Amino acid sequence: MIHYLKIFGLTLLLFTFSFSYAGEKIIVIDLGHGGKDNGVEVEGVFEKDLVLEIAQKIQALTANAEFKIILTRESDVSLSLKDRVDYIKSLNPDFVISLHINADPNTRVNGFDLFVSPQNTKNLESLELAERIETSLSKEFTSNGIKESNFYILKNVNRASVTLELGYLSNPGNRYLLTSEYGQHRIAEAIYNVLK
Template sequence: MRHARLQVVLGLCMLLGCQMAWGRAAVQVTRISFTPRADQTGYVVRIHTTDHVSAYQEPEWLDAHRLQLVLFYTEPAPSLQHDPPAGPVVSYTIEPQNGHLILRFQFAEGLAVEAAAYRDRLSTDILLGLTVTSAPVADVASLPSPQQANTPPARTVALKPESSTPRNLDRWHLDTVVIDAGHGGKDPGAVANGVREKDVTLAVALKLGAYLQQQGLRVIYTRTSDRFVELRERGRIANEAGGKLFISLHCNAAPGDRSAYGAETYFLGLHKTEAARRVMERENSVVRLESDPSQYEAFTEQELILMTLAQSAYLRKSEKLAMLVQEEFAHRTGRVNRGVKQAGFYVLWSASMPAILVELGFLTNPREAAFLKSKAGQEQMAQAIFRAVQAFKELYERELAFPASAR
């Protein structure tokens, strides 16, 4: 079934992406290298490329010790350099298929590893972050380094599929939530009725994080003060932290309609209405303040289609969380429910996990601005999102305990 799903995704990508790839040389992978993480908790596999990879499928576990990563419209360079495997990786394979590249990594027995793929902010490379969560050795530092390892990467991997055990399922438990307070620093976001978006989002983010921490969840913030953080950096923070959920908080604005009010929640996808497009463009416009706005040129509508195909499982979970958030806003907080929507927000693009963007309300509406400025209003919105995360976590982990094939 897994092989069939991959074939469907590859086939659709071939159909949808042929126009994009026409007349353009395929991206080539020139090297696979391994580097210990600075925090000594794992390794980073760097996939060196000649250009930006159009899209990639998120890492998928084939069994307890094998991981697969698919790079679309990518091929191996004739002089591809295979560095020896290191850290938790004992071997890896690189297989071209239908114009795409399939990388498979085999991990050492007895290790529990978490993996997340993300784009390198300073190059065109793809990074695969590997966090060792448990090991039979004293610490991760004792794993083989790239200099110590001299075993060439295997061309084939033959392993018998292993059944899921509680230890293997641990890597999927929803234990880390990344909270992104939109805007900050030199970017105030929307400003109306004496209220700045960056202040509201930070206040709600810190309150939400405190509620989640009280329930034993690990919380990562993209910012905890009034500072500017670039959009792709926010996704990188989430990926490197091993986040299981990404929640980006924002406030809406309708300069031409002071009566507009209510909350809405987005997940990544093609916008279907002009209103969604306007919200997306306003939130994405922050790139003009960043050091290199050109890094977003690869974020095209065609690539968004490919990404929604490759990350369909994440998007389904994102939609479910968005629905739970909106239900809490409407039924518990008394906010007007403007619904669940899709749009191509850059801040969601780089987060390799279920991710949503919440528009808490309209600052251009005087009454709603006053509500969002108040401590009581911020508490209510944070509590509503917290309850939605609780409900989502329960559903998510119930599926882990009772997978669809066993129900």
């Protein structure tokens, strides 16, 4: 019974959102991991929490903007990749940014990474979006460039989409930026400057 209620609830949510923002510019921010999936963890700090905090700061900056930002999750919940793609498609967004955070055994490795999928039907638009994000973020942070990857969400949403690895939690300098209010606001503002 619970299984059927969950499916019904998700279906109703998708149906509602598919009609709620008709005609309005929509940007989806997909937040990596969630629930039992912590993502990267360093010194008790979880990727899943940081991407949510940063995404909420981006959303707050756009409160009075002429476009709508929708998050794939607004709390610490688990979503399958398929559920994420289905939800994103139901919203028919202009583009999608998937937020993640990296880590490396070498604590000197730092900077942000951008990924686009050559299998995405909107690959050229995705590359253009990635270039805009890189230009904005690289004014404040180190860029490791734009790379190709066929991550599930990137290749299946059929919208301009980019995966943005915001930095390396394993690097002390990046960790400060990713965890501090100051750093999170700088990241949020750099991304907002691409959206506005």
